Amino acid sequence: MQKQSALFLSGNETEIEDIGGGLKRQMLGYNEELMMVKVFFDKGAEGYVHAHRHSQVTYVIEGEFHFSINGEVKVMKPGDSCLIPPHADHGAVCPTGGILIDTFSPPREDFLEE
Template structure:
């Protein structure tokens, strides 16, 4: 896996429409770590799923209803959550909002060039 440039400028980084009212902007990564900005439209759902990566999600704006391993909590700006590897999780965003998701190791499936 390649790595990102040392600096990422929001005005220049591609915002990819991933469907369902979600958009993704890569912030920085190498094979060990990845940070991604996720934009949720009002009412968008990040459907429950699991993956091999550790994940921390930080709420930048909006209200998110996070379900982690069958437990749902409401997170607001400044709140965060940790999702261990192989743990079922998802989120809904009734207000519209923005998350910063970090993954370790990096999500290879998010990098088009390496597929």
């Protein structure tokens, strides 16, 4: 894993990776302790239920998300956020299309593997 991103990243120049299923991801910065990622959802796209060892905070930039954490479902809209504890089952469906900002601690190593 790379230890750190560049100190300054331009949103217009930073790669947006197509991760399939109507989802795209843009790395916004990371080091060995923290990572921020912008996630783009096409209309109807789903971030399937999964769990990982990382603490995660998610912030909704645009769109409507039906977010599930450990079986509890909430509708989240712009300005809303949620905390996902380590190992919690979570996922989201985006009926409108939208954008999330995800932060992880520690960073998601699997996002940096090539």
